[in-house]
Amino acid sequence: MEKLSEVVEHEEEKEDGEDDLSLEQLGLDPRLVRALIKKGIQKPTPIQHVAIPLILEGKDVVARAKTGSGKTFAYLLPLLQKLFTGSSTKKKSGPSAVVLVPTRELSQQVYKEISSLIEFCRVQVKVVPLTSSMSHSDLRTALAGPPDIIVATPACIPKCLSAGVLQPTSINESLEILVLDEADLLLSYGYEDDIKAFAAHVPRSCQCLLMSATSSEDVDKLKKLILHNPFILSLPEVGDVKDDLIPKNVQQFWISCDARDKLLHILSLLKLDLVQKKVLIFTNTIDTGFRLKLFLEKFGIKSAVLNAELPQNSRLHILEEFNAGLFDYLIATDDSQTKEKEANEESNVDKRKSRKRAKQKIDSEFGVVRGIDFKNVYTVINFELPPSSSGYIHRIGRTGRAYNTGASISLVSPDEMDIFGEIQSFLRADGDTDIIVPFPLLTKNAVESLRYRAEDVSKSVTKIAIRESRALDLRNEILNSEKLKAHFDSNPRDLDLLKHDKILSKKPPAPHLRDIPDYLVDPVTQEASKIIKLARAAMGNTQSGRRRGFKRKSRNDKDPLKTFSAEASKRSRRGGGKREGKNDDQNNRRKKKNSV
Numbered sequence: 159m160e161k162l163s164e165v166v167e168h169e170e171e172k173e174d175g176e177d178d179l180s181l182e183q184l185g186l187d188p189r190l191v192r193a194l195i196k197k198g199i200q201k202p203t204p205i206q207h208v209a210i211p212l213i214l215e216g217k218d219v220v221a222r223a224k225t226g227s228g229k230t231f232a233y234l235l236p237l238l239q240k241l242f243t244g245s246s247t248k249k250k251s252g253p254s255a256v257v258l259v260p261t262r263e264l265s266q267q268v269y270k271e272i273s274s275l276i277e278f279c280r281v282q283v284k285v286v287p288l289t290s291s292m293s294h295s296d297l298r299t300a301l302a303g304p305p306d307i308i309v310a311t312p313a314c315i316p317k318c319l320s321a322g323v324l325q326p327t328s329i330n331e332s333l334e335i336l337v338l339d340e341a342d343l344l345l346s347y348g349y350e351d352d353i354k355a356f357a358a359h360v361p362r363s364c365q366c367l368l369m370s371a372t373s374s375e376d377v378d379k380l381k382k383l384i385l386h387n388p389f390i391l392s393l394p395e396v397g398d399v400k401d402d403l404i405p406k407n408v409q410q411f412w413i414s415c416d417a418r419d420k421l422l423h424i425l426s427l428l429k430l431d432l433v434q435k436k437v438l439i440f441t442n443t444i445d446t447g448f449r450l451k452l453f454l455e456k457f458g459i460k461s462a463v464l465n466a467e468l469p470q471n472s473r474l475h476i477l478e479e480f481n482a483g484l485f486d487y488l489i490a491t492d493d494s495q496t497k498e499k500e501a502n503e504e505s506n507v508d509k510r511k512s513r514k515r516a517k518q519k520i521d522s523e524f525g526v527v528r529g530i531d532f533k534n535v536y537t538v539i540n541f542e543l544p545p546s547s548s549g550y551i552h553r554i555g556r557t558g559r560a561y562n563t564g565a566s567i568s569l570v571s572p573d574e575m576d577i578f579g580e581i582q583s584f585l586r587a588d589g590d591t592d593i594i595v596p597f598p599l600l601t602k603n604a605v606e607s608l609r610y611r612a613e614d615v616s617k618s619v620t621k622i623a624i625r626e627s628r629a630l631d632l633r634n635e636i637l638n639s640e641k642l643k644a645h646f647d648s649n650p651r652d653l654d655l656l657k658h659d660k661i662l663s664k665k666p667p668a669p670h671l672r673d674i675p676d677y678l679v680d681p682v683t684q685e686a687s688k689i690i691k692l693a694r695a696a697m698g699n700t701q702s703g704r705r706r707g708f709k710r711k712s713r714n715d716k717d718p719l720k721t722f723s724a725e726a727s728k729r730s731r732r733g734g735g736k737r738e739g740k741n742d743d744q745n746n747r748r749k750k751k752n753s754v
């Protein structure tokens with residue numbers, strides 16, 4: 159039986175916030191409510207509003223809601239509440255709850271979220287994160303006790319079972335709640351057999367929850383495998399938009415350019431201050447990520463890279479630093495398909511050696527994008543389009559999380575028009591106009607003014623330079639990783655000292671490339687950049703390191719992408735700065751979209 163529409167429709171009626179339920183009214187324990195308030199959370203998101211009472215009642219739930227909609231608390235809060243108030247005094251031989259996630263990064267993230275709630279609530283609940291790379295003795299130690307909650311990737315559980323550190327009978331006797339988080343990804347990460355092996359030991363009485371950002375055959379498969387008679391919650395946010403997969407507070411833009419002009423375009427966007435920080439940039443291969451980093455470095459733009467090749471400690475640390483605002487630009491290489499592509503590309507260079515290297519080095523439980531809660535990312539840039547629409551949705555979902563606003567810009571070359579068309583039609587409701595609109599702030603003149611410098615510099619970023627920097631970065635990070643592991647447990651403050659956005663080129667950037675002289679920038683772009691800076695100041699975003707609270711109230715009126723008018727800038731144009739022909743039309747379309 160699937161029970162959906164009445165719950166969801168009720169939720170949509172409350173969009174204007176008139177009769178929002180408070181956290182207490184959801185039936186949450188006062189300790190949890192206090193913990194949430196300490197974390198700056200005042201009221202539930204729509205998915206929390208619907209899911210929490212059902213989960214507290216003991217129902218199996220499948221929750222599909224867009225990226226950044228607060229699905230983690232939607233299952234964690236009732237899960238913890240059940241453990242706090244659990245009536246059983248019998249000593250358990252196994253965990254009461256298991257949370258399965260597709261990647262190690264997510265496992266850490268969920269573990270930290272649970273730990274901080276437990277700490278705020280001051281209750282005795284033990285949670286452990288497990289990864290399949292842990293040794294048997296580490297797993298044994300972690301499971302001694304036993305813990306109340308295990309957070310793990312699915313591959314871990316069969317490993318624990320076969321190593322004898324977790325007994326099937328203990329699971330069968332103890333397990334009360336099983337969560338499959340990011341369920342749409344669990345099977346695509348190759349965990350089907352692991353989940354099946356585990357499912358055989360899950361008792362029928364166990365409450366099962368399945369959370370996902372998109373619906374797919376994989377989600378249905380998992381649903382059939384694990385859940386009994388669940389409530390299906392699917393949350394489109396706005397009634398008249400087909401199925402708003404990407405939060406409506408994220409504006410999506412694209413820029414058409416040749417593949418060889420992508421470096422030039424991204425330079426123009428960043429150097430001319432046309433995007434708001436923090437910025438997360440996606441590439442499809444690790445080499446492209448390094449190419450971009452080296453190129454930007456030459457212009458004095460420091461960035462860090464994040465990819466599957468880096469040691470796990472470094473990856474976690476890079477994420478922590480970026481979230482803490484220690485640097486503004488992160489270049490991430492994502493996607494499991496990318497991993498294969500990367501391995502294939504390398505194998506052409508030196509088949510045997512490289513294949514071995516690719517296999518060894520690229521972590522199959524790594525996911526940059528999927529489910530990771532990047533904090534305060536305002537702009538996501540697709541330097542290259544991902545190979546699928548769902549990849550696009552997960553990437554863009556790193557901005558506009560919870561009640562924040564954000565923007566995305568995709569650089570699209572002619573050979574990417576097919577996948578771009580697919581993404582557009584995937585997002586578009588029947589008869590609707592395109593959701594991803596041309597980016598209005600970058601003029602042809604602005605781009606051309608930087609062409610000479612960009613082309614000159616891009617020639618110096620050779621394949622050899624890329625290979626060397628990639629090796630150097632890896633070496634540094636392996637060293638960092640060991641130091642990190644040993645040191646930071648006891649000296650958490652020292653985390654700040656270890657920077658990941660270090661310059662990789664041998665020479666420092668030339669001063670004439672670091673600063674773009676005014677005469678090179680046309681008046682329209684100058685104005686756009688000025689507005690972006692003002693807006694940043696008005697939004698309190700001058701220091702990227704400061705964590706901003708979530709504000710329900712829209713900040714659209716201060717958002718330059720919403721207020722910048724082509725007409726106004728034309729008036730102020732002093733001789734020459736001609737905008738790209740399409741932009742007026744684009745602005746009109748954009749305004750129309752924004753008024754929805």
Ligand SMILES: Nc1ncnc2c1ncn2[C@@H]1O[C@H](COP(=O)(O)OP(=O)(O)OP(=O)(O)O)[C@@H](O)[C@H]1O
Pocket residue numbers: 198199200201202203206223224225226227228229230231370371528529530531555559560561708
């Ligand atoms: N009720 C709330 N009010 C404000 N912020 C919230 C609320 N609930 C969660 N958040 C914050 O919103 C952000 C996104 O939440 P979360 O990671 O759970 O999203 P998600 O739906 O799991 O996204 P994804 O599908 O990308 O994994 C987090 O930083 C979280 O702390």
